[in-house]
Amino acid sequence: MSTRTRVLFHLSAASLLLGAAIGAQAANLGFLSDTPITYMRQRDNASIKHAVMSALNDRKDGESFTWVNDGTGNSVKIDATISMDSTSTDGGRTCRTLGVVLNAKGQSMNLRPNFCKEGGAWQLQKR
Numbered sequence: 001m002s003t004r005t006r007v008l009f010h011l012s013a014a015s016l017l018l019g020a021a022i023g024a025q026a027a028n029l030g031f032l033s034d035t036p037i038t039y040m041r042q043r044d045n046a047s048i049k050h051a052v053m054s055a056l057n058d059r060k061d062g063e064s065f066t067w068v069n070d071g072t073g074n075s076v077k078i079d080a081t082i083s084m085d086s087t088s089t090d091g092g093r094t095c096r097t098l099g100v101v102l103n104a105k106g107q108s109m110n111l112r113p114n115f116c117k118e119g120g121a122w123q124l125q126k127r
Helices: 003-034 042-058
Strands: 064-068 078-090 093-104 107-111 114-117
Touching (some): 042 078
Antiparallel strands (some): 093 114
8 A cells, every 4th residue: 555545544534533523422412402491482481580589589498399381472381390409598698509300392401500699689609
């Protein structure tokens, strides 16, 4: 095999491997297109945010409730089980962790947001 043929062979093999790797990576992200959050619209987001804010103010640790997107105008039924997990205080700062299991079209996703407030409104905490 000549040097030129070997170089072309290696370039072809490398191209095929690169193409396969890119395709596999894209395929691995395909699952994100069917997660419940992709079906949520602005009115769904506003509705669940209102439910979470009310729960942060009024529910006790250990309590759970179900949110459903009825009345938001979305043709996709979305529901969530929201569980008040824990509350901690440090001086005037109060923080609460909750569990959210979001469901739509046979798919489910688990979220564990943490909110804190110090005198004012609850703020979602970045991790």
